[in-house]
Amino acid sequence: MSHLLDPKAGATYLLMGNEAIVRGALEAGVNVASGYPGTPSSEIIENLSRIAKERNIYVEWSVNEKVALEVAAAASFAGLRSLCAMKQNGVNVASDFLLHLVYSGTRGGIVLVSCDDPGALSSVNEGESRYFARQLEMPLLEPGNFQEAKDMTKWAFELSEQLKQIVMLRSVTRMSHASGNVSYGALPETKRKAEFKFKGFILDPEEGIITSAPVEWRHKEQQDKIRKAKEIFEESPFNTYEGPDKPELLIITSSACYLYSKEAVEVLNVQDRVGILKLGTTWPLPPKLVTHYLARTEQVMIVEEVIPFMEENVKVLAAEKAGEIGAKKFFGKNEGVLPSVGEMNPDFVISAISSILGIDYSPVSKEYDQSAKLSAFVHAPARDQVFCPGCPHRASFFAIRRAIELDGRNGFVCGDIGCYTMAVRPTGFETLKTVHSMGSGMGLASGFGKLGLFGMDQPTFAVCGDSTFYHAVIPALINAVHNKSNVTLVILDNGGTAMTGFQPHPGQDFNVMGESMPAIDMARICEAIGARVEKRNPLDLEDTLHTLLEMMEDKNGVKVLILSQYCALSPQRRGKKDYELSVDETVCLGEECGCGRFCTRIFRCPGLVWNKEKAKAEIDQVICVGCGVCADICPRGAIKRKEVA
Amino acid sequence: MTTSKLPKDPYSIVITGVGGQGNVMASRVLANMLVKKGYYVTIGETFGASQRGGSVMSHIRVSNLSAWSPQIPAGKAHLVVALEPIEAIRVLARYGNPDIKVLSNLRPIYPAGVIAGEASYPNEQEIRTILEKHTSKYWLIKATEEAVKLGNPILANVMMVGATCAIGDLPFDRNDFIDAMSQVLSGDKMETNIKAFELGFSLLMK
Numbered sequence: 001m002s003h004l005l006d007p008k009a010g011a012t013y014l015l016m017g018n019e020a021i022v023r024g025a026l027e028a029g030v031n032v033a034s035g036y037p038g039t040p041s042s043e044i045i046e047n048l049s050r051i052a053k054e055r056n057i058y059v060e061w062s063v064n065e066k067v068a069l070e071v072a073a074a075a076s077f078a079g080l081r082s083l084c085a086m087k088q089n090g091v092n093v094a095s096d097f098l099l100h101l102v103y104s105g106t107r108g109g110i111v112l113v114s115c116d117d118p119g120a121l122s123s124v125n126e127g128e129s130r131y132f133a134r135q136l137e138m139p140l141l142e143p144g145n146f147q148e149a150k151d152m153t154k155w156a157f158e159l160s161e162q163l164k165q166i167v168m169l170r171s172v173t174r175m176s177h178a179s180g181n182v183s184y185g186a187l188p189e190t191k192r193k194a195e196f197k198f199k200g201f202i203l204d205p206e207e208g209i210i211t212s213a214p215v216e217w218r219h220k221e222q223q224d225k226i227r228k229a230k231e232i233f234e235e236s237p238f239n240t241y242e243g244p245d246k247p248e249l250l251i252i253t254s255s256a257c258y259l260y261s262k263e264a265v266e267v268l269n270v271q272d273r274v275g276i277l278k279l280g281t282t283w284p285l286p287p288k289l290v291t292h293y294l295a296r297t298e299q300v301m302i303v304e305e306v307i308p309f310m311e312e313n314v315k316v317l318a319a320e321k322a323g324e325i326g327a328k329k330f331f332g333k334n335e336g337v338l339p340s341v342g343e344m345n346p347d348f349v350i351s352a353i354s355s356i357l358g359i360d361y362s363p364v365s366k367e368y369d370q371s372a373k374l375s376a377f378v379h380a381p382a383r384d385q386v387f388c389p390g391c392p393h394r395a396s397f398f399a400i401r402r403a404i405e406l407d408g409r410n411g412f413v414c415g416d417i418g419c420y421t422m423a424v425r426p427t428g429f430e431t432l433k434t435v436h437s438m439g440s441g442m443g444l445a446s447g448f449g450k451l452g453l454f455g456m457d458q459p460t461f462a463v464c465g466d467s468t469f470y471h472a473v474i475p476a477l478i479n480a481v482h483n484k485s486n487v488t489l490v491i492l493d494n495g496g497t498a499m500t501g502f503q504p505h506p507g508q509d510f511n512v513m514g515e516s517m518p519a520i521d522m523a524r525i526c527e528a529i530g531a532r533v534e535k536r537n538p539l540d541l542e543d544t545l546h547t548l549l550e551m552m553e554d555k556n557g558v559k560v561l562i563l564s565q566y567c568a569l570s571p572q573r574r575g576k577k578d579y580e581l582s583v584d585e586t587v588c589l590g591e592e593c594g595c596g597r598f599c600t601r602i603f604r605c606p607g608l609v610w611n612k613e614k615a616k617a618e619i620d621q622v623i624c625v626g627c628g629v630c631a632d633i634c635p636r637g638a639i640k641r642k643e644v645a
Numbered sequence: 646m647t648t649s650k651l652p653k654d655p656y657s658i659v660i661t662g663v664g665g666q667g668n669v670m671a672s673r674v675l676a677n678m679l680v681k682k683g684y685y686v687t688i689g690e691t692f693g694a695s696q697r698g699g700s701v702m703s704h705i706r707v708s709n710l711s712a713w714s715p716q717i718p719a720g721k722a723h724l725v726v727a728l729e730p731i732e733a734i735r736v737l738a739r740y741g742n743p744d745i746k747v748l749s750n751l752r753p754i755y756p757a758g759v760i761a762g763e764a765s766y767p768n769e770q771e772i773r774t775i776l777e778k779h780t781s782k783y784w785l786i787k788a789t790e791e792a793v794k795l796g797n798p799i800l801a802n803v804m805m806v807g808a809t810c811a812i813g814d815l816p817f818d819r820n821d822f823i824d825a826m827s828q829v830l831s832g833d834k835m836e837t838n839i840k841a842f843e844l845g846f847s848l849l850m851k
Contacts, residue, residue: 003828014673014680014688145712146687178715179673179688181680259687259714267718346718363720364742368779375775376738380731381764383663383756386698427698427757601761606698609760622789622798623754 002051007187015182017149017175018043021113023182024153025083026055028109029190032075033059034068036471037500038087039122040176041115045085046501049512056190061503061512064438064471065090066097069112073101076110076166077210078194081157088116089437091129093472095136098166102136102222103212105164105205108192109157112168115176118305119343122173124421124435126342130309133168133283137222139229140283141169141238144258146180152238152280154185159232163225164205170282172305174256174343230284238280239289246296247275249331249356252314253303254279257344261303264349268359285313291321294328301331301352305344308333331356386427389607390573390625392565393420396492396538397428398603398633400461403548404431411459411552413490414448416441416473418465419499419567420492427604432463439464439472442489446476449485449558459552460487467497467505469522474529481530481558488551488559489531491522492538498567523562531558538563541632568625577626579641581607581619588638590615595635603633651684652814655708657717659736660805662728663754664701667802671726672703674806677825678817679707689715698757700732707815724814726805729754730772730785737779746782748808748849750801752789784808786848792841800841807845819843 003013004023015023021044025033033052035045049059058075062068065086072084086094091114098112114129133140141156143149153169160167200207203217212218233239242262243250251274253261258278265274277293279285294300300318302311311332318328333340337352354361362369387394397420404411415421415432416439424432434444445462464473469491480487496502504510509519526533532554536544544563551559566572591597599617600610607624610617617638631641660675662668669690676686689704706713722740727733727749737745751769758764767775769785776783786808788801810817822842823835830838 012680014676014686147712174689174715177690179676179686179690180712181685256715259712260716263714263718267721345716346714350718363718368741368743369720372741372779373738375779376735379767379771379775380735380738381756381758381766383698383700384758386757388665388698426761597762604757604761606754606757606760609755610762622793 004047005051005054005187006184009184009186011184012181013184014179015146015150016043016177016179017146017171018115018177019047020146020149020182021153021169021171022047023184024150025111026187027150027185028154028157029081029188029192030083030157031057031080031190031192032072032082033057033085034062034071034082035085036062036065036068036090037467037497037503038090039500040117040173041085041087041090041113042500042503043176044113045512046503052513059512061505063506065093069094069097069101072110073097073106075194076106076108078108078196080108080192080194081110082108083111083113085113085115087123088114088127088129089123089125090114091132092127093438095132098132099136100212101166102138103215103218104210105218105221106160106166107164107206109160110166111153111156111160112166113171114168115171115173117173119173121343124417126306128307128309129168130170130282134313137226138165139163139167139226139281141167141280142255142282143169143171143175144255144278144280146178146182148238148280149175150182162232163228165222165225170255172256178256226284230286233281233284233286234288236281236286239286240278241275241293243275244272248273248297249299249301249353250293250297251276251301251303252279252290252310253277254282254310255305257303257305260344260346260349263346264353267346267350268353268361270353270357270359273357274353279310282310283313285317287317290314290317291325294318294321295325297328299329299331299356301337301356303338303344303349306342307340384425384427385422386604386606387419387422388568389605389623390568390627391419392494392538392563392567393423393428393492394605395541395629396490396544396563397423397431399538399541399544399548400490401429401431402545403552404459406549407459407552409457409459411461413461413463414441414444416462416464416468418468418492420463420465429602438468439476442473442476442480445487445489446480446483446485449480449487450483452486461490462487463490463492465498466491466493466495466507466522470506470520474525477526477531477558478529484557486555486557488561491560491562493522493562493564494567495570495572496567498570502567502570526560531560532556533560533562535562535564538565539627539629541629568627573625577644579626579628580644581624581626581628581630582640583617583619584638584640585614585616587636588616589636593636599630599634599639603630605630651707651709653723654710655706655713656814657722658705658707658724658726659717659722659740660703660705660726661732661736662701663732664699666728667799668701668703668728671802671806672705674803674822674825675809676705678821679815681821681825682816684709685712687712687715700735702736724748724812726809728788728801728805731767734772734775741779744781745779746812746814747776747780748784748786748805748812749776750788750805751785752787752801784849786845788845788848791844791848795837795841795844800837803838803841804845804848807842808849810842811846811849819846
């Protein structure tokens, strides 16, 4: 049995933040869960899927975040409890539906979990989802530790039902992927029956139709809910204060930043000078509570990630109450004591408190610090992110890059979101020249492909992964074909949503529960749209290269090349070597060759190493996974591959 | 709850290595043993893009009092467990202090820049000199070599957990390890992991 299903109230486990959210949802009796994979949110749906059968929960990976939220909302409309999980930019994708959903209101408890990634540790943005709560006028909760991640999720369902409104729970990477002790509550019996009621009076929230119109009526109802949320938040146990009665400095904080603030106060030993107001209900702010603490201090610092959301909201409140509590001196991101880009950490908070209170702090002597930093600078060279040994993307980009060079017309590739995004780096031969959001590579290529009118003759490619194709590329491909844009789309099909952990997508014949499902064939979709479609194995470099060159010559609209090969870490390939690789030292000429160590300098598979003493290449047998591609790139043919029987 | 004392509270450990070395698993095993003993444990880690050949770090905070930040403040680590030697050096630059202890695997994993000939990798003597200068105590062990002998290089991570046990700062033993592992493993795999733990323990005792 999964530790997440332990029925014993009071049992304590070490849970990842995302697991704590799952346990909270289970304790709330969640019925339906949906999402689209994205770091740092993926473990929520994954963990729920593993225990779905035991708890009679319907779990799905949806095609994208907008559809995921619609699936979860349908459950709410039918009176069930549902959860929808996504990473920060997923909320952008879902936001059009969300705008309308907050007007129409909801029935069964529904919680939107957004896992933001301050510092972009696994993203190409550090976008804020919290602003949606203010912009779309819905309640926002942010857990400040692992226990709260569980307790708050459970409560979010109750709050949603009380308000008849979706509730957003925002986590961050350092909460979702960090772990801590969580004490369990009881698991309820889930007995809800789904029924969508619509025959009542048109405006009846329980039995009428569910729409965002009449807009002003619904909008007013929505704002009444926010007013009610404020009252509820005034009494919430998730808002806590620790510190002296009249602190010299009041820190207002939330989420992981609470833990950093607590640490900083401890390190500086200023518990009797600095107070911490930790807010769990961050939109709408509970005005009485916040005013109560503002009144007791002259100086306020807001600690949060990433941009000054809470800072702005607190300042508005402080301005409204200035007559009662007087003017305050504010510190934070706007006035510059804390950074407004990147992720927060205890050290930023330590240095901010030190500068405000005039404390001289350094954790180690200057000599030690400089010496340790110099040693690392000289002897610990940075690790650039690289494709794994045997990754099909390395082979695909090697072929694409080569085709563009041979063609000679300064062609380029528009990138997309997945492991293959790393092809902006040397590991992918710096092949990608644009990277934005899911599906944007094909959309941009569609646009570039029409610029012949203005004299542009550079061949244009887009690349996307298989899961990305279903998520957002199809409309862009339709656009390109319909508008006769002259471009080539290369689909890097590695058999799953590989980057986030092999979640299944609609191209596969099974779902997250392991049940058999109809696969939506991407080649047939592309053909039906009207593109010319070819399929190749990227590990066959020659064949792939020829196909690419030939497609660049074909000026008849949109071409699609599907490069299919399983991810090197996938269950299908992991631990299975197709070839034994070796370097024939009698053939490798080393520095004398003139290739300039092509295998280790350019191709750069981690399985290839340069033996300085011998001045020859060699294979690191611990790292090599035996894909065999390097045997094709050595100009001397010194790398030998032997098929593994 | 536990009564045994920690050398410091919170006691802060960095487990570091390169994506794919089993860093996350080592930190979870260690943390699970300590949670079972009644401590508050916080693990801070990131996974996702950082797995792909990048440096990975887990911060483990152990306390009798409360949950702590998933990021250790600069200069405040007590123990570094490194699955790769230059990752120990990298950690010292930010989290090191004269009292810190370092336990490191000796097996290098060369960064792409080193493979490409753009950067150089320190030799064993250089590594020893740096650790000597910036730690109160350090141990370098050949965990990967021993793990390959056991049949799988990944077992180096469990060996490092065994060696951490031998350092003696943290209150856990072989039985706690078996107890924690038996929830996730069984049979042959369990045997191999116990062997790896014991081997790691004995490597440090030599």
